[in-house]
Amino acid sequence: AAQRLGTVAMAPPDAILGLTEAFVADAKPNKMNLSVGVYKDASGKTPILECVKQAERKLLEDETTKGYLGIDGLPSYREHVHSLVFGDRVASDRIAVLQTPGGTGALRVASEFLVTQLAPIRIWMSSPTWANHPAIFRAAGLPSETYRYLAADRTSLDVDAMLQDLNEKTSPGEAVLLHACCHNPTGIDPTPEQWKAIAETVAKRRLLPIVDFAYQGFGDGLEQDAVGLHTVLDAVDEAIVCTSFSKNFGLYSERVGAICLVAADSDAMKASQSQLKTIVRTNYSNPPRHGGAIVACVLDDPSLTEMWKSEVEEMRQRITRLRTQFVETMKSTGKGHDFSFLLPQRGMFSFSGLTPMQVDELKHKFGIYIVGSGRINVAGMNENKMPELCEAVASVLES
Ligand code: PLP
Numbered sequence: 001a002a003q004r005l006g007t008v009a010m011a012p013p014d015a016i017l018g019l020t021e022a023f024v025a026d027a028k029p030n031k032m033n034l035s036v037g038v039y040k041d042a043s044g045k046t047p048i049l050e051c052v053k054q055a056e057r058k059l060l061e062d063e064t065t066k067g068y069l070g071i072d073g074l075p076s077y078r079e080h081v082h083s084l085v086f087g088d089r090v091a092s093d094r095i096a097v098l099q100t101p102g103g104t105g106a107l108r109v110a111s112e113f114l115v116t117q118l119a120p121i122r123i124w125m126s127s128p129t130w131a132n133h134p135a136i137f138r139a140a141g142l143p144s145e146t147y148r149y150l151a152a153d154r155t156s157l158d159v160d161a162m163l164q165d166l167n168e169k170t171s172p173g174e175a176v177l178l179h180a181c182c183h184n185p186t187g188i189d190p191t192p193e194q195w196k197a198i199a200e201t202v203a204k205r206r207l208l209p210i211v212d213f214a215y216q217g218f219g220d221g222l223e224q225d226a227v228g229l230h231t232v233l234d235a236v237d238e239a240i241v242c243t244s245f246s247k248n249f250g251l252y253s254e255r256v257g258a259i260c261l262v263a264a265d266s267d268a269m270k271a272s273q274s275q276l277k278t279i280v281r282t283n284y285s286n287p288p289r290h291g292g293a294i295v296a297c298v299l300d301d302p303s304l305t306e307m308w309k310s311e312v313e314e315m316r317q318r319i320t321r322l323r324t325q326f327v328e329t330m331k332s333t334g335k336g337h338d339f340s341f342l343l344p345q346r347g348m349f350s351f352s353g354l355t356p357m358q359v360d361e362l363k364h365k366f367g368i369y370i371v372g373s374g375r376i377n378v379a380g381m382n383e384n385k386m387p388e389l390c391e392a393v394a395s396v397l398e399s
Contacts, residue, residue: 015131016371023369030388031367034380037184038252039315039348042383049250051307055297063293069286071277073099073258077292080299081258084222085213085241089230093266096273098280099287101255103214103244104132109259110210110240111140112279114175117272123175123210124166128373130184133177133212145169147176150186154353154374155341159194163201172206178232180241181225182215182347185375189219189346195228199235209239217248217312218319219346237264245295247348248312254291315379319348322381329390337394348379358396366392 019035038046072078078097086095100106114121123142125133126149137144147165151158166176178198183189190198202209209232219225233239241260246252261276263269280286298304323342330339342350354362354374362368368389370376381389 019369019371022363023367026367026369028367030385031369032380032382032385032389033369034376034378035369035371036377036380037348038377039247039250039319039379040377041318044382046252047250049308049311051298051304051311052249052251052294054304054307055294055301058297059290059293066289069099069289069292071280071286072097072273073287074289074292074296076300077296078258080296081243081260084216084299085226085229085243085258085260086233087223087226087230089233090262094263094269096261096263096269096276098259098273098276099292100242100257100259100280101284101287102246103212103242103257104136105255105284105287106242106244106257106259107133107136107212108140109276109279109283110242111137111142112283113240113261113272113276114208114210115141116279117275118173118175118208121173121175121208122171123177124170124207125177126162126179126183128185129177129179130212149183150188150351153341154351155188157188157190157194159190159197163197166198166201166205166207170205170207174207175210176202176207177210177212178202178228180211180213180216180229181219182349184214184347185349185371185373186351187342187345187347187349187378188351190228192227192231195231198228199232202232203235209236211239211241213241214244215247215347216243218316218348221316222248222309222312233262238262245291248315249295249298249308251291251294254294255288256291256295319379322383322386323350323378325383325386326378326381326390329386330393333387333390333394335394335398337397348377350376350378352376352393354393354396361396361399362392365396368392 023033041047077099081097123144124147125144127146134144148161181189211229216225239262243258245256261272263272298308327339327342330337352374356372359370359372
């Protein structure tokens with residue numbers, strides 16, 4: 001029989017997952033994996049939150065059906081997303097919330113919406129950004145361009161360059177991707193004043209903000225992390241927000257996220273909402289129930305909600321503590337190298353400023369795995385192994 005699949009070429013491996021495979025195969029006794037994008041606790045595990053365990057016990061008892069959810073997901077889940085992301089900032093008849101399989105699902109639905117409803121349109125992304133952003137946009141047929149973000153020292157935000165690119169390179173009506181907080185991969189977020197300038201520029205250029213909100217609670221706190229988003233929403237009538245509970249609920253594999261579309265009025269919202277539902281229907285039909293039901297169960301219950309907030313706070317503080325400890329240990333054990341530029345960075349990731357060659361040396365000599373861009377998963381560090389890590393970093397900086 002004629003073969004059809006013999007001509008298919010191998011897809012390139014996923015850069016970060018490939019590093020994890022190499023890490024697993026590495027026999028060095030003191031190896032450390034600082035490459036992957038998941039939270040780890042002091043014992044190196046990605047834990048199930050206690051509030052999630054309790055909610056799951058409750059669901060196991062109380063759940064009566066595994067019947068399909070509606071195309072837009074669980075109503076109580078959608079209400080909680082609405083209040084976590086927007087508070088009472090925007091009139092609720094202007095917002096459509098659809099539960100999606102993770103933040104990635106939300107970004108993909110958003111991309112297809114832009115392509116099918118607003119074409120021709122390009123989306124502007126920060127340089128650098130999460131590697132999956134351009135990949136998702138490409139897969140959906142959405143052309144993307146980049147605006148400058150990092151300063152030449154690779155450790156701070158060049159807001160003037162960012163604003164200049166948004167002012168001079170974009171065309172009115174195009175989309176702009178913004179990270180609401182805990183910018184991935186740099187950990188560098190705009191200050192509240194910089195957010196005001198960004199919001200003004202977005203409004204003046206009539207850009208449609210697509211805000212990726214994957215780390216709410218990992219920066220300065222659940223409410224504080226929405227300040228940039230709210231500043232943008234105060235300046236514009238229309239926006240799309242893609243949220244995720246992968247990190248702040250530790251629900252990575254349950255695929256829990258949402259796309260939130262803000263329109264200028266209720267009629268415009270309803271039309272866009274109907275198109276979003278069509279996109280969902282032809283992709284995965286309707287979202288998975290379990291993860292959304294966990295989030296709704298926790299947030300429906302005041303004591304579980306309190307427990308969740310304190311567990312998020314614990315994760316946030318652990319990351320901050322590790323970042324500070326790394327900077328201090330670099331000063332002492334790390335032979336006086338000054339990494340204090342990491343201190344204002346927020347979220348799970350930090351841009352270390354290490355070059356691809358230094359990253360490579362860390363891997364080969366010490367079994368310390370970080371991403372080629374120099375992005376370190378701070379949550380992957382370990383208090384007890386900090387001196388080893390800092391000695392290794394100091395040694396590649398000096399070689
Ligand atoms: N956006 C950013 C910037 C991310 O880093 C991630 C996860 O790594 C996501 C979105 C989506 O995550 P998920 O699809 O697991 O919810």
